[in-house]
Amino acid sequence: MRYQFFLIGLTAVFVLFLQTTTVYAHKLLIEPVSPGKIKVVYEDGSFSTRTMVQVFDTERNEIESGHLDSEGYFYYDEERANLIVADDGIGHRTEWTVGEEVIVKSDPHRWLTVGMVVVVFVVVAAYFSYRTKKKRNM
Structure with missing residues (x-):
């Protein structure tokens, strides 16, 4: 179970960093x-x-x-x-x-990228929270 959170977080980080985007x-x-x-x-x-x-x-x-x-x-x-x-x-x-x-165009993927970054932070925070709680209970 503990590796599942790690793998999910690692996968999310790879997905974010493998796609190239312009700085907005x-x-x-x-x-x-x-x-x-x-x-x-x-x-x-x-x-x-x-x-x-x-x-x-x-x-x-x-x-x-x-x-x-x-x-x-x-x-x-x-x-x-x-x-x-x-x-x-x-x-x-x-x-x-x-x-x-x-003509100033806004990027339609901007909020998707922001959302993905937030999800990665939440997954990483959840993983470390879970790991900390588990160590306290040992």
Whole structure:
């Protein structure tokens, strides 16, 4: 019986770690403000001045790059720009094609992943609780 809890917990951990998913703690977004001006923010509205922005022309040649200003904005040459890529250097990256409408999609599997993590924690907690109670009764 005691190994059954361990095997269930171990199986749940393997299931969680074998599937690859994108990090959803902070989704990085590019918000066009006006021609030649964008704001790069996370889902919660915060931003990082370390975020690097690269601007590419239609032939994918980099025409300019730089960091966000102290308010999260980046200014670019709207005449030559075609693609803008923002990368905060810690795993968040987003792209925006100039002129396209920005659509923010939520991940339908987000709550499933959160639920699975909670289940794993509950199984592990139940296993250790069971094991502790069993040792006390010996």
